[in-house]
Amino acid sequence: MLSLQVLDSDAAQRLIPGLRVPLNLAIYMPLALNINPRKYLQALFSACQNVANEASASSSEQKEFNLYNEHIDNLHQFSGDYDAVIICLGGKASSLPELTNKLPLRTCRGVIAEFRLPSDTVEKYGSRSPSILSDAWLAFQGPRTVSVGSTWQWKSDNHDPSVSDEEARSAMEELLPKASAVYPGISKWDYVRARAGIRAMPPLTANGSLPLLGCLNDVIGERSNSAFWLVGGLGARGLLYHGLAGKLTAKAVISSDENMIPSEFTCWKAVKASR
Template identity: 55%
Template sequence: MVCVCRASAVHSAAPSFALSSLSTRPLRYAVLGAGFAGLSVTWHLLKLCHKDVSLHIDICDEVGIGGGASGVAGGLLHPYSPKVKPLWKGAECWAECLKLLSVAESALSSKELDLEMDGYQNMNGSVVLRRGILRPAISLKNLMMLKENARNGLDSCRIETIDEDAARNLVPKLYIPLNTAFYMPQAVNINSQRYLEALFIACQNLTKETSPSSLGHKELFLQKKSINDLGELEGTYDAVIVCLGAKMIMLPELTGKLPLRTCRGVVAHFQLPDDISNAYPELGPSILSDAWLAIQSPRSLYMGSTWEWKSTNSSPEVSEEEGSRAVAELLPKVSAIYPSIKEWSFRRARAGLRAMPPLTPHGSLPLMGCIDEIVRPNSSCKYWLFGGLGSRGLLYHGWLGKLTAQAVLSCNEELIPSELISWKKVMNS
């Protein structure tokens, strides 16, 4: 399907005759959601839009940057599948994600950045913790899968097979059930909330690269408001990109029309008491197992996560009862690999509501595409969807956000891989 656009705005493909026919008003886009998907799309819209095209973007999120599941994510990043077969487009997703991480880090290192500005209380410290990830084999089936991943590993994120002694050199007192673990030294741990705030600042910096008097002026605004009906945006924008995660199924135009399931996950924060000297190694890897440990510092870590299917609770706040249940579920899984966790103290828990996509022959893939026929056929505004990233949102968001931006700017859905828009045919059949 190819949409009709009033002018081609893609930087690399805009013909000269199209630029001369541009309206004097800017292209106006609304990006709904300020998580991994929404901010990746925003960055790429600003980056890829032709320098001579004026562009106005409103990011709409009722909470603000990282207010949903993205801001709660544990942030363990690697390009491998939990199944035996290779992850769909793992190399492309990994490469683009690393580029966006670099963009965010550069934004933080800018001498012009004022970290004391209102609303950026989480900006002190690193966006990316480069300590690697360790995956112990916990069953024969799991061992086979990890060996297959190691054989098909990427040069940019290799997998090393190590025994228990080597694993304990990385993290003392680990227990490796089958005497085999898989170490990914180039895998990283992201502080998700800090990353999202840094990426938003990078988007702001992009808009400052053009002066108000230039032909292609760029504007970016964060609107802290909820969108309860897509109809309220009609007539204001040239395109609306829905990146609301689990909340998109609550929009009246999309309720019952998307093949998504919701899943609430709780992440627990643990700290090591000051009177205990058995700190985690300074550069020790994070750990993936039945539960995961995302190491923040020698005395601070996150443990996750639980899976509550069909939940509609999108609040990040966790009650004492829910937190206790989560810890009771996660602690035995972690202590089976890292017994020293019993010396750590639970501090608090946060939760996120994920939108889980359907299973396809290529795995569980996000939903993308133009949704005019679902929302408002023949509308002057074009509606797009980028959602259902599930538990791999951090890995997928960079490359797929770029593809979404290219499709929106050129009004061409054919730029999106067919397996990511095939859900529409299934829903319409």
């Protein structure tokens, strides 16, 4: 069960000494976690392998779960090899020739800055103190390491995770004032590096910004022995949506029935693609 606590300034500052609470109001989530995406995906892959192995051991039918790292230029390379192909390429989904100018995705580049507290600084971030979500977010990983994010550069097609010195300076100029507004102590931390990524943002609809799910065969407009499906447009909420999006898509793929997916996630097909 999700646990939320409403705190005033005094209570919030007991959790995070030096925290600024402009409206004398803060929401505390005791069960909230920082997730390392790479480690999380590795663990998720291992869990899926374990499920496949357990299913094979309990039945006569062999089940496999494998990872193949191959470069794909177009969807024709899959044709005939698989009953179904689920495309989960984030902002690069539109780079497939069959999907160019057919997906209403809005790309947005984000830069995250990493900081470290100098070793000679006696004061350190409390081991029981939570991370901070405000106009900027501060994700603490131990008492001396924090990531601060994130910038929003709309319509960027720069997928390079590395960040130039100029881009890093620009990000710092944007992020540090926002972080300092709630946690002035960030001024004592040293900048270490910056990294970047592309968000694949879905279109704005009356239902909000929801992921893009559904079968792509009618979008591609080409006959194939394989059924192509999309899980995309998760934007900055991938951790929130990925479990639900995966479960809904898996049910639809197994049953070969897109109607298993709520229409709110498939109505994007009526939206004009972004260019």
